[in-house]
Amino acid sequence: MSDYLWDKSGEPDEDVKQLEQLLGALRYEPRPLQLPEDFSARAARNSFRTQQRPFQWQRLAVAASLLLTLLAGAWLIMSQHNIEVRREAAEQKNVAPTKVAAPQEQAAHVNRANEEFAKEFSAAQAHPAVSKRVNYLRPPRVFNRARANATRRAPQALTTEPQAQVATMTEQQREATQQLLLALRIASAKFNDARREMQEASAGHKPETR
Amino acid sequence: MKNFKRSFLQLLTLALLVCGASRAACAQIHYPAQLQIDSLESLATRANQIVDVNLPESMLRLIPISAIKSTDVDVKDLKQIIAGLKGVYVKNFEFNNEGEYTQADIAPIRAQLKAPGWARFVNIINKKEGRNIEVYLMTAPQGARVEGLAILAAEPKQLTVVNIVGIIDIEKLAKLEGQFGIPDLDLEEDKHDEKRPDERKPQVATPATRKP
Numbered sequence: 001m002s003d004y005l006w007d008k009s010g011e012p013d014e015d016v017k018q019l020e021q022l023l024g025a026l027r028y029e030p031r032p033l034q035l036p037e038d039f040s041a042r043a044a045r046n047s048f049r050t051q052q053r054p055f056q057w058q059r060l061a062v063a064a065s066l067l068l069t070l071l072a073g074a075w076l077i078m079s080q081h082n083i084e085v086r087r088e089a090a091e092q093k094n095v096a097p098t099k100v101a102a103p104q105e106q107a108a109h110v111n112r113a114n115e116e117f118a119k120e121f122s123a124a125q126a127h128p129a130v131s132k133r134v135n136y137l138r139p140p141r142v143f144n145r146a147r148a149n150a151t152r153r154a155p156q157a158l159t160t161e162p163q164a165q166v167a168t169m170t171e172q173q174r175e176a177t178q179q180l181l182l183a184l185r186i187a188s189a190k191f192n193d194a195r196r197e198m199q200e201a202s203a204g205h206k207p208e209t210r
Numbered sequence: 211m212k213n214f215k216r217s218f219l220q221l222l223t224l225a226l227l228v229c230g231a232s233r234a235a236c237a238q239i240h241y242p243a244q245l246q247i248d249s250l251e252s253l254a255t256r257a258n259q260i261v262d263v264n265l266p267e268s269m270l271r272l273i274p275i276s277a278i279k280s281t282d283v284d285v286k287d288l289k290q291i292i293a294g295l296k297g298v299y300v301k302n303f304e305f306n307n308e309g310e311y312t313q314a315d316i317a318p319i320r321a322q323l324k325a326p327g328w329a330r331f332v333n334i335i336n337k338k339e340g341r342n343i344e345v346y347l348m349t350a351p352q353g354a355r356v357e358g359l360a361i362l363a364a365e366p367k368q369l370t371v372v373n374i375v376g377i378i379d380i381e382k383l384a385k386l387e388g389q390f391g392i393p394d395l396d397l398e399e400d401k402h403d404e405k406r407p408d409e410r411k412p413q414v415a416t417p418a419t420r421k422p
Contacts, residue, residue: 060220090274176265176272180292183263183300187372188386190361194343195384197334 241296242327243348243358245373249318253303253369256310261302270295287382294377301371308340308366316362319371323360340366347380356380 002010012020254260275289305311323330323346332345341364348358359380361372374383 086271173272173274176269177274179263179265180270180273180295180298182261183265183298183372183374184288184291184383184386186261186263186300186302186370187298187359187361187374188383190343190363190370190372191345191359191380191384193363194332194334194345194361197336197341197343198332201334 241375243375244297245299245319245322245360247299247301247319247371247373250301250315250371253311253315256305257303258306259304261300263298263300265298267296270297287385291378291382295374296376299373303369305367311369316364319362328360
């Protein structure tokens with residue numbers, strides 16, 4: 001047994017020699033890169049771009065589906081909002097108007113509070129020793145409940161617009177109901193006409209049916 | 211950069227198209243059972259009396275179904291009918307003389323009724339009285355549910371086109387005649403009037419009735 005397979009020393013076996021001969025044709029031979037003669041860099045780049053195009057459309061499709069989802073969401077929200085607005089408008093006529101003090105009363109209340117504050121202020125200035133210690137640089141805040149209520153409820157109570165809206169809504173409802181009943185009555189009458197004539201025809205009377 | 215601009219423009223165009231389409235879709239939902247009966251408007255100049263009812267779904271939603279009350283009859287059927295409706299369109303023309311309208315005037319409507327989905331339920335031809343009544347129904351692909359009704363009633367001095375869109379029980383619709391009249395809705399109508407509605411003079415006070 002030689003060391004030929006280990007370090008290529010000694011005599012190789014016959015079958016090893018035969019194998020070497022057979023596989024020798026496939027041995028590695030170093031040589032420079034040879035490009036084909038009709039090769040061009042532009043054509044190669046273009047072919048690469050065409051492969052990229054489907055990906056662009058995929059991106060567009062994803063963007064469009066996202067946009068559609070957003071629009072559908074917006075539409076759903078809008079429709080829900082519209083339904084709520086209609087329901088509120090329908091319920092408005094059942095809601096009694098809120099009782100709020102008249103603007104004149106509110107003004108009188110504020111004036112009274114201001115007068116009281118002015119009196120206290122002048123008394124404190126006249127007898128500083130008797131009066132309790134108050135920071136006059138910043139007068140105490142007078143909570144004007146009437147004004148707060150007025151500002152809070154003004155859109156509903158002090159304007160006449162909601163009442164007008166209710167009136168128009170009711171008128172619209174009335175008209176729509178009238179029209180619907182008229183339409184249903186005509187439809188019903190014509191349908192029954194056809195039915196009657198059909199029954200007459202089946203009983204062997206005058207009208208011709210087909 | 212060029213590619214980015216191009217794809218941005220494409221995306222913008224697509225977005226605009228989608229916006230336009232969704233806006234158009236939101237504006238009006240078109241039901242397959244809805245007929246275009248505006249072609250009959252030309253008859254308005256020749257008619258003596260016109261009843262024109264145009265109630266799309268948005269108008270029908272305004273009707274407070276729960277507010278419909280009647281002391282003499284049960285309005286359950288009427289309420290059930292109204293609940294399923296998606297649109298009600300009626301055109302009724304009364305003429306002074308015979309031959310004021312021709313078959314060509316009704317032809318566009320007949321053409322629409324030949325579309326798939328519509329089926330002629332009844333066709334009555336009364337040659338002696340010169341009357342022709344056709345009833346068309348649009349049924350759901352599955353099940354026996356009626357999703358649309360169209361009535362074409364052509365009489366010598368009267369032409370009526372009725373188009374009801376939505377789920378409708380025709381038996382209940384047939385029951386309405388004579389039974390209900392106008393339910394008690396504080397309307398200025400005679401609710402005990404047992405006369406047939408088409409035989410009566412059309413209501414002058416009704417907003418849908420007008421004279422040309």
